[in-house]
Amino acid sequence: SFRIFEFDPKMKPSLTVLSIDVTLPPLRAVVELATGRPELLSGDSFQLTCHVPEEPSPFWSFQWFRNGRLVGNATSYEITKARVQHGGFYTCKGARETELNPQGVMHTLTSPPLKMHVDGGWVILQASTDPMIVQESLILMCRIRGNPIPSEVILYRDGTEILRHHHNILVIPNLTLDDQGMYWCRATWENKGLSQAAQSLAVKVNVLAESGDSTVRRGQTLTLKCITEFNTRQTDLVLHYYFFKDDKIMAPATSSSEFSLHNVAPGNAGLYRCKAGVFKLGLEKWSHELNIQIL
Structure with a gap:
């Protein structure tokens, strides 16, 4: 809807903030194998852990699922003497208290599945x-x-x-x-x-074939560099850089063309791109997307 106001030149300019909405991007939990191997003989042990890489906190509580069925409520999930029926696809999701939404609880998306195979053979x-x-x-x-x-x-x-x-x-x-x-x-x-x-x-x-710039092994450092071409005779102009993952900004604007992520994990995989801007000239340019995989 539109509302039309008459302009009174005697009135002083004013600004009123009516409301502000906070929309939190969904976080995704990640399940990892802490002990054991994805392929086991029956009788072996294994332990899985769940965490939220984008927001590490000791206040998360987790639920565990095997093939979509709830099997536990803890930070980790452990089987000491695995049987064949303990094999399957394991996922987890987290929840914790927050003041940033009306419900008072923040939920993560379900983690990508981790396949465990328990073999009953020799x-x-x-x-x-x-x-x-x-x-x-x-x-x-x-x-x-x-x-x-x-x-x-x-x-x-x-x-x-x-x-x-x-x-x-x-x-x-x-x-x-x-x-x-x-x-x-x-x-x-x-x-x-x-x-x-x-x-x-x-x-x-x-x-x-090769790791290349788009494949990084977990635990390594991922360094992104925003390469620009800027033709001008003015020397007092400053370039500002923004880095995005899956179209979500990763940090405030910076004058550095490089951005590093240390000790990367599977949760750091995604589509990355950068934006360069010159505030004084109102110029903004985007890079192409780069698909980063974490091995």
Whole structure:
């Protein structure tokens, strides 16, 4: 609706603030594996932790879900002797008291799922859950229940034998894109004087061509640089920079063209871009978006 006011030149200019609305961007919880591995043998233990990277605080309370069903209410979720039914997709979400909304409670979005696999068999192949990079070394463990010393271990990729050893630690150095694929192992060992053999289920190994500027490993420092071209003869003009993640501003305007995030975690992944502006001239320019992945 519109309202029309008559202008009285004798009146002094005035400004009245009627209201201010605060809209908080939704925060997302993150679930991480604190102890154990994503692939386990039944009887093993594991512990998951939940946190909110964008707003760390000891006052968060968390709920835990397995395959969408509530399984716990704590900062961490622990299973000491895992059974096959403990496998699945785990998520968490947080809540805490706040004075910034009428309900008095702030809720996070549900975390991305973390898959846990609990194997009831004799042999399991344990591999990195993160994508590998070309020229890195892939370290695999063909683990046998009870951890006996194997007499022979054979590693397969996409159905083809690629390694044969007498120990269960298998290393593929200097990875290439051809090393990507489905891996499994077959182990033979002695059990009460008898030879026993079993094969693991297959696990997928992904290999990326290169890390590049758009891929950062967790725990590293991510440095963004806003590169500009500014043609003018004036020397008293100051450029101000803004950095955004998923279209949300990350910090107040700064005169520095660089912005760093230390000890990055999966919650730091997203679409980043910067904006440069000259207040004096009313100029603003945006960069293209850069998709940052955290491995």
